[in-house]
Structures are given as C-alpha cells and as structure tokens.
Amino acid sequence: MLHTWCYRAFHVSPGLNIYSAEKTTGKTICLQLLHVLCSQPWYAAAPAPADVIQKTLVEPATILLDDRHLTFSSSGWQQVINFLVCGLVDEERYFASHGRRVVKGYNLFSPRAFAGRGPLPSALADRSIPVCLRPATFSAVKRIQVAEVEDDYELLIDLMKHWVVRNFNQLFYSAVSRESPAEELAHLNIHQRDHVEPLLLLADLIGGAWPQQARFALRRIFHNARNDKINQSILALHDVREAFLHCHDPDRLSTSYLVQHLCELQDRPWAEWSRGKPLNGRSLALLLEGFGILPDRQRTAAGAPVRGYDRKAFLPSWQQFCDHHPETGCSASVPEQEISIGTAQPEAI
Incomplete structure (x- = not known):
C-alpha cells in the first residue's frame, strides 16, 4: 500500500x-x-x-x-x-x-x-x-x-x-544509486529481482526490523509459491487443457504426447521438473490424481495399447479451475x- x-x-x-x-x-x-x-x-x-x-x-x-x-x-x-x-x-x-x-x-x-x-x-x-x-x-x-x-x-x-x-527524495536517490547485493535476491529470477527492489528500498528506509522482515517474507513467499503443490497441479491442469486445444480437442491424448507438450512450454517448470530432469508420465499422473483424473490404456488402430487420458475426465476440473479460453487470434x-x-x-x- x-x-x-x-x-x-x-x-x-x-x-x-x-x-x-x-x-x-x-x-x-x-x-x-x-x-x-x-x-x-x-x-x-x-x-x-x-x-x-x-x-x-x-x-x-x-x-x-x-x-x-x-x-x-x-x-x-x-x-x-x-x-x-x-x-x-x-x-x-x-x-x-x-x-x-x-x-x-x-x-x-x-x-x-x-x-x-x-x-x-x-x-x-x-x-x-x-x-x-x-x-x-x-x-x-x-x-x-x-x-x-x-x-x-x-x-x-x-x-x-x-x-x-x-522521504520521497531520499527514496528516489536511493533507487538511482543502489546496487543490490546479489546474494540477498539469489533465489529470484531476474524479473522478480528487479520488481521487488522498491519494496526492499522502502523497508531499508523505514529501518528497525523491517529490512530483515521484508527479506524473510519475500524468501518465504517465493519459496512457498514454487513448492505449492495445489498451484502446481492447477498449472498442470491448465497446460493439459492447452494441449487438447492445440490438437483441436480430440477425445483422447497419449501420456507421451502430453508430457512432450508440457516440457516444450516456455516459462514453465516441466522441462526441469525434478532435480533438473524433465516431467515424466508418473509425475504427471501424481499432479492430476488429486482431481480424480487417472490415465488408462486404450488400443490404437495399430493394435498396441497406449497409456493416455480421456478428455471427458478433465471437464469438471477444467470448468472449476480453468476459466481461460485461449483463442487462435486476437x-x-x-x-x-x-x-x-x-x-x-x-x-x-
């Protein structure tokens, strides 16, 4: 405020x-x-x-x-x-x-x-x-x-x-001259570092316990956001929906296709999901199981069973959590x- x-x-x-x-x-x-x-x-x-x-x-x-x-x-x-x-x-x-x-x-x-x-x-x-x-x-x-x-x-x-x-003038000159220690914001990406800087400058000028509390709060907020299992599952739900839309809403998509699609998305964690390794079918299933969405096997035209997901299984969760309807153009x-x-x-x- x-x-x-x-x-x-x-x-x-x-x-x-x-x-x-x-x-x-x-x-x-x-x-x-x-x-x-x-x-x-x-x-x-x-x-x-x-x-x-x-x-x-x-x-x-x-x-x-x-x-x-x-x-x-x-x-x-x-x-x-x-x-x-x-x-x-x-x-x-x-x-x-x-x-x-x-x-x-x-x-x-x-x-x-x-x-x-x-x-x-x-x-x-x-x-x-x-x-x-x-x-x-x-x-x-x-x-x-x-x-x-x-x-x-x-x-x-x-x-x-x-x-x-x-304090406005002092804030202005502090913002112009300050060089933030890299280690205090090392847990954030470059955009996050830039955009939280004004709040740290405010805390520093107010003084007292505020500088320490502000840094602690930001570390905890961003750490919790990165490790928020519910939000991660909703993000996966959203991105799976994008994959179905990208394929013009087929009745079913294979697990291998969904995993590949998610890992190719930019600005998403899937390509380095677990200790630098990409998301796999098991990890995707764990993210979606909280919504009651489970993979199954279905035979293809070639006769081989392929593990994948039925679009109908996603519909209730998409309606509840994903209000965004991407369009082909704007x-x-x-x-x-x-x-x-x-x-x-x-x-x-």
Whole structure:
C-alpha cells in the first residue's frame, strides 16, 4: 500500500498476484482493502480487455483487477497482458493509434494487483509477488467491513502521505544509486529481482526490523509459491487443457504426447521438473490424481495399447479451475471511435 503512494520514486513496480485454487478465499476482500488504502485506485471485476486499456490510457491509476481469469479469457487477452506488463516499467511506452490519427506513446507506469483463479500468464507472474489464499474456518477470522469513510483508514492514509512527503527524495536517490547485493535476491529470477527492489528500498528506509522482515517474507513467499503443490497441479491442469486445444480437442491424448507438450512450454517448470530432469508420465499422473483424473490404456488402430487420458475426465476440473479460453487470434483494435490497440516498447533515451 505504501508503495502506491511513492512508486514514482522507482523505475519499476511489482505486481501483486492474489490467487487461490478455490472460490470464497478472500481475494475480493484483499482488493477492496487495497481500494480504500492505495493511491488513485481503479477497481474492476472481470472488465473487458478493451475497457482496461481505455480506462488507464485516459487516467493512469493503481489497477486492481478482480476475476482477472475472466478478463484474460475474452477477445484481446494477449493485448491486455502486453498492456499490463508494459505499465510495470517506467521507461516503457505503449504505442496506440487513435482511429486514423497519429500514433501516440503512453507512459502507463503504475502499480497493479490481480486477483483470480488459475495461473497468472507468465509475463505478469514473473513480475509479480505471489499471494496464495486458502479458505479459513469461520471461527478463525474476523469479518471485515470495507468502507471508504472508516476513521482508521483515513488515519493510515494520512500517515502514509506524510511519510512519503518527508522521504520521497531520499527514496528516489536511493533507487538511482543502489546496487543490490546479489546474494540477498539469489533465489529470484531476474524479473522478480528487479520488481521487488522498491519494496526492499522502502523497508531499508523505514529501518528497525523491517529490512530483515521484508527479506524473510519475500524468501518465504517465493519459496512457498514454487513448492505449492495445489498451484502446481492447477498449472498442470491448465497446460493439459492447452494441449487438447492445440490438437483441436480430440477425445483422447497419449501420456507421451502430453508430457512432450508440457516440457516444450516456455516459462514453465516441466522441462526441469525434478532435480533438473524433465516431467515424466508418473509425475504427471501424481499432479492430476488429486482431481480424480487417472490415465488408462486404450488400443490404437495399430493394435498396441497406449497409456493416455480421456478428455471427458478433465471437464469438471477444467470448468472449476480453468476459466481461460485461449483463442487462435486476437483483435487488432477496438472500435475506430475508440483507441486502437498498440505495442509496448522501451522509451528512447
């Protein structure tokens, strides 16, 4: 939340990937709390991709995208992902044409948070902090009433504003001059290192126990995300669905084909799944068995039995966990009276 009030001091912003495998885990509550505490928030539940682009081209804001799996299932999902990634880096410009008029470059830089089910597209996931939610028992949580006029919210907002006024210049110069020790972020990939850096700078400037706590929290968050068995199984479920769609939804696919398809996917863990070795049929079966999906043998036209999976076995789980419907193509623009979809490029220095 504090970062949204001073993100202009940095050249990148981390996304926030709030996800769960189930409904009613508090994803919307998280975004509603961010909405009342963040600077210039824009909250939307499952907006159309063109609406996301239109809104933030006209008025840059802290984007709080709820039910993002539905937004990314609509026509134009590839373009809105490119659009959202572009806005996480200050030096990039998003180029869009206005009907038949001249192309204009936009600085879309702002914080953004995404809440939904299923895996976040890898281009966004690599630049976001994962927050996995689980259902809580009613006795373990206190119900939160979200209202913008709460006195406690106003007090917290005032404290953040005054802190930023006092410390913005120091944050800016720290971001320009700092060289992060490689060892403290060695467990993250290059995009993750860049995009969590603003939070570490904030923690360092606040001082006290915050620098140590921030680093511990980030290590634990990313470690848990990498070892989240439920999320890994949902990722496999999603990627198997992509394989069926790639083959035009046959009734059945062999285990060998699915394993090969998954291992060839970029930005996925399957090629080095177990101690640097690729995913195999047994590992795939273990990932899917929690959904009640099991491989079986069926004779082929050649007469030899082949182990594989029946498409019908996946349908209930796909409906529950995979709302993303990939398309063969995406629209190149929104209606002419609006703004045509463009491209993201680094700003010329």
